[in-house]
Amino acid sequence: MLGTQWGDEGKGKIIDVLTEKADIVVRYAGGNNAGHTVYVGKTKYVLHLVPSGILRRNKLCVIGNGVVVDPIGLMEEMEGLKKIGVKVSPKNFLLSETAHVVFPYHRELDASREALKGTNKIGTTKRGIGPAYGDKAARVGLRVNDLVDKDRLEEKLALRMKENNALLKSLGGKPISFKKVLGAYRAAGEYLAPYVTNTVVLLHEAMREQADILFEGAQGTFLDIDHGTYPFVTSSNTTAGGACTGTGVPPHRMDRVVGVMKAYTTRVGEGPLPTENGEISDLLHGMGREFGATTGRARRCGWFDSVATRHATMVNGIDDLAITNLDGLDTVKSIKVCVAYRRGKQQYDYVPNDARELAECEPVYVEFEGWCAPTHRAKTFRQLPLKARQYLKAISELTNARLYIASVGPGRDQTLFP
Numbered sequence: 001m002l003g004t005q006w007g008d009e010g011k012g013k014i015i016d017v018l019t020e021k022a023d024i025v026v027r028y029a030g031g032n033n034a035g036h037t038v039y040v041g042k043t044k045y046v047l048h049l050v051p052s053g054i055l056r057r058n059k060l061c062v063i064g065n066g067v068v069v070d071p072i073g074l075m076e077e078m079e080g081l082k083k084i085g086v087k088v089s090p091k092n093f094l095l096s097e098t099a100h101v102v103f104p105y106h107r108e109l110d111a112s113r114e115a116l117k118g119t120n121k122i123g124t125t126k127r128g129i130g131p132a133y134g135d136k137a138a139r140v141g142l143r144v145n146d147l148v149d150k151d152r153l154e155e156k157l158a159l160r161m162k163e164n165n166a167l168l169k170s171l172g173g174k175p176i177s178f179k180k181v182l183g184a185y186r187a188a189g190e191y192l193a194p195y196v197t198n199t200v201v202l203l204h205e206a207m208r209e210q211a212d213i214l215f216e217g218a219q220g221t222f223l224d225i226d227h228g229t230y231p232f233v234t235s236s237n238t239t240a241g242g243a244c245t246g247t248g249v250p251p252h253r254m255d256r257v258v259g260v261m262k263a264y265t266t267r268v269g270e271g272p273l274p275t276e277n278g279e280i281s282d283l284l285h286g287m288g289r290e291f292g293a294t295t296g297r298a299r300r301c302g303w304f305d306s307v308a309t310r311h312a313t314m315v316n317g318i319d320d321l322a323i324t325n326l327d328g329l330d331t332v333k334s335i336k337v338c339v340a341y342r343r344g345k346q347q348y349d350y351v352p353n354d355a356r357e358l359a360e361c362e363p364v365y366v367e368f369e370g371w372c373a374p375t376h377r378a379k380t381f382r383q384l385p386l387k388a389r390q391y392l393k394a395i396s397e398l399t400n401a402r403l404y405i406a407s408v409g410p411g412r413d414q415t416l417f418p
């Protein structure tokens with residue numbers, strides 16, 4: 001399961017719904033830049049690293065090797081969950097020994113580089129994600145198995161701190177205390193050690209026992225480091241291929257790809273958003289919707305972009321769609337849907353790779369008559385207004401995948417199956 005837009009598609013809720021039928025939920029990419037909001041009854045949970053499956057009993061949650069882990073953040077999240085009565089133990093939660101670790105210098109570098117870029121900034125979450133994946137690609141990163149080995153941690157960290165403090169100084173930042181970081185990370189390593197395992201072998205053993213595994217994507221297709229609107233992207237492969245490399249499960253073992261999308265479009269951070277529109281932004285913000293779960297930032301909003309979602313279907317091989325936030329459009333009289341992009345004389349039915357080229361694209365719209373009625377109380381798909389059902393059908397056809405779920409609110413009971 002993955003996002004087909006620019007993240008924040010409502011994946012937390014859909015994962016929670018799909019988890020009912022799964023044995024294992026595994027997160028494959030990203031870090032605590034993600035924020036998955038799930039409501040169980042009236043209780044709101046915001047998860048950043050721990051897979052949303054943790055909220056259901058008898059499910060094993062796994063953080064795969066493709067994730068970058070801030071161990072202090074993870075520890076706090078686990079403790080926060082325990083405090084509100086959610087069971088978290090090595091029986092239901094495991095962490096890959098080869099996931100990379102995020103350190104404070106990654107966060108500082110993330111912030112310094114953004115400041116240096118000025119108006120060209122990416123608008124990152126400042127969680128150190130880019131620098132942590134950068135270290136992984138440069139083969140100088142520390143992994144979870146380094147974190148849980150006290151001596152190895154000290155030796156490797158000393159070297160990394162030397163280089164990163166020099167780098168921070170050159171960018172006008174303050175050096176970070178090695179002693180403090182070592183102390184905090186040793187404690188985190190000790191806390192997390194019982195959860196650490198070879199998750200690749202674990203997942204293959206589970207597959208041999210016919211376990212159902214759900215792969216939890218974070219962010220969205222157009223934030224993918226390869227397929228997104230580079231450089232306004234995150235630093236991991238958020239698309240379907242990332243589920244293989246980020247867990248060690250081969251492609252032919254994946255049965256089905258579920259793409260999650262909003263009934264409109266949103267984006268946080270900078271970068272092109274062809275269907276961005278002030279009217280719909282004001283409307284959704286006025287309803288108290290579309291504020292980021294991780295940073296609280298107001299999301300940029302726009303009309304549904306079927307060029308983007310169709311492209312996402314192509315890149316991810318999406319079979320089924322979960323369309324969320326339909327109720328956000330309940331009061332809109334005339335709903336626009338982007339069906340192509342135009343740039344000068346050129347028409348596109350795919351998303352150009354170059355962010356500058358995309359920024360010059362004008363959306364070509366078709367209009368749908370709104371249903372102008374509340375949908376959040378619908379308990380079955382048939383109970384939705386006819387025009388709402390027609391809209392859902394049209395956007396799934398334009399996206400080139402089957403409509404599988406429509407969601408009309410954050411609750412588990414606001415999930416409709418056509």
Ligand code: IMP
Binds near residue numbers: 218234
């Ligand atoms: P980073 O992942 O913090 O480096 O941020 C890079 C870009 O991805 C920025 O535009 C962020 O706003 C965006 N981003 C990162 N994580 C999320 C997410 O979970 N939802 C939506 N956007 C995200």
